[in-house]
Amino acid sequence: MPRLQGKLCVVTGGSRGIGRALCQAFSNEGATVILTDIDREAGQHSADALGCRFMPLDVRAEADWAALAKQVPACDVLVNNAGITGFESATGPHDPEHASLADWRAVHATNLDGTFLGCRYAIGAMKAKGTGSIINVSSRSGLVGIPGAAAYASSKAAVRNHTKSVALYCAQNGWAIRCNSLHPAAILTEMWDAMLGDGPDRAERMAAFVADTPLRRFGTVAEVAAVAVMLASDEAAYVTGAEFNVDGGLLAGSAASPG
Numbered sequence: 502m503p504r505l506q507g508k509l510c511v512v513t514g515g516s517r518g519i520g521r522a523l524c525q526a527f528s529n530e531g532a533t534v535i536l537t538d539i540d541r542e543a544g545q546h547s548a549d550a551l552g553c554r555f556m557p558l559d560v561r562a563e564a565d566w567a568a569l570a571k572q573v574p575a576c577d578v579l580v581n582n583a584g585i586t587g588f589e590s591a592t593g594p595h596d597p598e599h600a601s602l603a604d605w606r607a608v609h610a611t612n613l614d615g616t617f618l619g620c621r622y623a624i625g626a627m628k629a630k631g632t633g634s635i636i637n638v639s640s641r642s643g644l645v646g647i648p649g650a651a652a653y654a655s656s657k658a659a660v661r662n663h664t665k666s667v668a669l670y671c672a673q674n675g676w677a678i679r680c681n682s683l684h685p686a687a688i689l690t691e692m693w694d695a696m697l698g699d700g701p702d703r704a705e706r707m708a709a710f711v712a713d714t715p716l717r718r719f720g721t722v723a724e725v726a727a728v729a730v731m732l733a734s735d736e737a738a739y740v741t742g743a744e745f746n747v748d749g750g751l752l753a754g755s756a757a758s759p760g
């Protein structure tokens with residue numbers, strides 16, 4: 502029996518990377534999937550390939566969420582997956598001393614405002630039934646400081662905390678609407694291209710990035726999706742306000758004393 506049979510799942514940032522893998526895994530488990538993304542062309546392309554329905558949605562735009570609520574007034578699962586590091590547009594450094602306010606705000610607008618708006622939509626779309634699963638994709642960077650990506654780390658830490666507020670709010674209201682956060686690290690997607698480049702030293706750079714990861718490799722998008730399937734399913738009916746690391750063991754110990 503497919504684990505998500507009969508469920509309507511909405512995924513943000515679904516056109517590539519982790520989001521696309523989530524859409525694929527949810528479809529494989531029998532769900533009806535609405536793949537959303539800011540990138541219309543790539544989103545439509547991925548949705549067609551996976552047999553999902555595509556809807557354009559910029560997670561920063563309140564009007565886009567209102568349009569989704571109109572067209573999809575009820576859903577069972579929402580994954581707030583869309584996110585940016587801020588390095589994609591690379592206007593300058595992202596450390597606490599030199600980051601520009603514009604860059605800081607841009608990262609928070611997508612990662613944090615987008616997640617807030619998504620949770621707000623999902624509560625409205627789930628409360629009539631009184632059940633549902635909201636999955637917020639945070640990061641390992643939401644649990645530790647990252648000097649060179651301060652805005653990203655701050656936004657992901659706020660996503661972790663907002664997850665718990667949403668979980669408690671829903672429980673207080675007597676709804677079995679669960680909200681949990683995922684904390685991936687070093688999952689090989691296009692998000693890494695700005696950091697790894699495509700030059701002859703790419704393999705060397707990749708090895709350097711995972712040198713402190715106990716499992717000594719990048720993770721795959723399917724490995725993140727597998728955990729999300731569990732959280733989306735009724736198998737996780739007693740799991741809310743929790744955080745799940747998908748990081749090859751990185752957060753299990755200190756990189757400073759790996760032995």
Ligand SMILES: NC(=O)c1ccc[n+]([C@@H]2O[C@H](COP(=O)([O-])OP(=O)(O)OC[C@H]3O[C@@H](n4cnc5c(N)ncnc54)[C@H](O)[C@@H]3O)[C@@H](O)[C@H]2O)c1
Pocket residue numbers: 513514515516517518519520537538539540558559560561582583584585586611615638639640641642684685686687688689690691692693
């Ligand atoms: N890849 C990793 O190692 C890693 C690690 C930790 C956390 N994460 C998180 O996982 C999520 C997915 O990461 P990924 O590696 O697949 O990234 P990615 O860059 O490959 O894909 C991100 C997707 O989000 C979409 N997007 C960007 N801005 C958007 C917006 N305003 N509205 C709607 N869609 C938007 C993009 O078009 C793209 O399809 C992100 O939240 C990211 O922070 C990734």
